[in-house]
Amino acid sequence: MKNKLLPIFIASIFIIVFILFYKGLQNTNIYTPETKTSNKIPSFKGDLFYSDETINSLNFFNSDKFYLLNVWSSWCVPCRKEHTFLMNFKESKKIEVVGINYKDKKINAANFLIELGNPYKKIIFDQDGIIAIEWGAYGVPETFLIKDRVIIKRYIGPLDEKTAKEIKSIIK
């Protein structure tokens, strides 16, 4: 009786492990941070880009419009590609485009905006990248769709046709 038990036990472990590995293969390896505990925007303090005055998160998101928060840098190549989509949102009454300039040199960033246009109503100058971390971002570009101080959607990587359409339909 005991002799039969051991092989059966091992066989069942065998099958379970196989299934687990099999399922494991299907999982992607790309880190998607769905695991934030709350969707509220972080509270932070930062310096505005042009005026150098300090602003805090409450005042930064002070209306009940939609906000599109974009993390960008002049040295980031995909940021150039997504810039046209941001410009398209500039004139919209329903949504306000704001930016976090990430680990950049002011003069390079300013030139970037002169060259490609400035869609941002307000920009925070995040020289050390600390504010981006407050937001749980970890690279450029990243974009957050916000309403009533809550993050509705988060886009990692540059915006494209598909994501821009999605944003448009949400803010209707």
Add this chain to the structure above:
Amino acid sequence: MKIFKLFFVIYLISSFNHLEASDDDVKSKITKNLRCLVCQGQSVYDSDSQFANSMKVLIDKKLEEGFTEIQIYDYFRERYGEWILYDPKLNKNTYVMWLLPILIFLIGGAIIIRNLILKKN
């Protein structure tokens, strides 16, 4: 005898929490314990990526503000999830992981002792 073994092991593991840090190296300890999210399997300590450097600056700031090590881990865990920490917390998900090797050790010991006693008799 087994109970004594168990206590001894538990004592060692708990006292071991103090092993790696001396007080002026808290920053190293913290950065070694955090994963660099844009790298493939490096800690923030090891990495020189943008993200890692920002993390280091932020950790400095938080330490200055008086955050303890645990509070800093919690801060990052809130924003990035458990994935960013290299030391898996002992919670309901990880109990098995931490205890299974110990269990195997004890089972191994039991098998050995049983075989020896059997052989002797």
Add this chain to the structure above:
Amino acid sequence: MLYSSIGYYALVLGLGISLILVYFSIKNFQNSSTLNTKILSFTFLQFFLVVISFVCLIISFVLSDFSNETVFNNSHTTKPLFYKIAGTWGNHEGSLLLWLLVLTLFILIFFLKTKNQPLKYKLLTLIFQQIIIIGFFLFLIQTSNPFNFIFPTPEEGMGLNPILQDPALAIHPPILYLGYVGSSIIFSSALAATYLNLVSKVWASHIKKWIIASWVFLTLGILLGSIWAYYELGWGGFWFWDPVENVSLMPWLALTTLLHCIIVLEKKQVLTSWVIILSISTFTLSMCGTFLVRSGILNSVHTFANDPERGLFILVFLFSLIFISLFIFFFFHKSSPNNSNSFFWLSKEISIIINNWFMMYFLSVVLIGTIYPIFLEVLSSQKISVGPPFYHKLIIPFLIPFLMAMAIGPKLKWIKSNIVDKSYLALFFAISIVLSFLIVKKFSTNLLINTILVSSALYLFFMTLRDFFIRKYSNISQNIAHFGFSLLILSILLNNLFSSEIITNLKVGETFTSSKTKIVFKSINQKQEKNYKSIIANFSIENINEKIEDLSPELRIYNQPNIVTSEADIKTTLLLDKFIVINIVQNQDYFNVRYQVKPFMLWIWISVILISFGGLLSFFKREHEK
């Protein structure tokens, strides 16, 4: 193009020969008592075909034949010749070809060198090995063909990651695979012996050489990987508990355990079941490791191509092998009758059993740490990271009794027998504790556990050293290997305790001063090399005792692929390494400078070489000298 075709068809032929070999072996098994010489010829032919295939791939790389997809993906015309060649096995497809090379080589050597074993055993080993070989041929041809055509032929290749262009890394795979893949013979042979009920002292003596050879190569292979990581990757570390590293460590742990067991089995008909399980497990762990790093299931610094289709193939292959081996074990293995006088307390066998006990524990820690996150994610969608803290917390406390057992274990027979002068046992123990207390107290604040750790390592150190000088037993290989191990643990501990580091940002001309060190960033040279632009930063470092040292780390900006690498400048002396590395800070005109002082690094490498040397000595020891 021609070479790709030859290479490809050589592989297809090789697969055909596998089938022929299995056929002939089964026939020979059933009907004759002498070896069908055709079998030997075909085994050689198979090996030869794989060699041809491998050489064809090398030639394709050397000629920069970009019509071959593998060459296109991994090479570039401006790569130096040595790295064009090494690039052959530095990629997924080529490394699989290397697997086949070692698999076929080892079975050939097995056939040539095995003289006094029963025919059926040799044939059955061949059959099992061919099952593995067939699996790899299929895997290669189906999913990982090194000879895929691309048309039109590209002008230039994608290049090989420059951090892989390093001499240590070039020979790391061949040496590692000789160990890793070499354990396939142990697997096949153990299955054959189990089926034929030949697991005995005789079989043990015969397989022992294979185990030792495999083990020596595996040890050296892991060493080379660590040396590469230390010198090339620029972080001053040599082991990160990265999944790929763990995957090479696990077979090593199993193989070391097996090595100790086979020593017992050689003398006494005991532990047969356990030896079989270990033999199966070692190769299984190798295969499992291959699965983990090539299927995309794990996230690591040096995983190969991520392709779930390949992953599925290996998974099914791996589990088929496990199934076959478990089947054979449960159905054909007859446990040896209980020897009534087998174990005494305080005997050599007990110490080996204790070694096994701890080694299996360490193995389970590494295995669980590596695999558990995968299972957890499948079951609960939660991603966790398991890194050094986990492994350190679970392994280090157990290392202490392990080291003590290593020190006392080999002596148990003597302890039991004579009451001859055993005072040295206690004396060394006392000296170890006092010495380590003094060392640790000076440099660290965590007194208790560090002291115990260092003292147990020191104890082993003294014991093995004493034995070496007294020449008490003729077992010099064990002595050297254990001494090497104690030296390894000691070096790692002392390195951890005494390392120091300075991280700072400096512009050219600036100086950093601390209480013990002054770092002066003197100048910068820029130079254009064949496939990269080189920026060399010149530093002069002044110590507290007024000694000045010049160090020049380098930054390399490659164009194909577009990568910046950082080459550390390391000055190695017997006592310590001085390690400096610089990094570009995006968008700024200063550099990030990391300077480390790392004691005893050289001893870490030397100790591992000593360990393998002990194994090597054992390999060459003649039978009658034992």
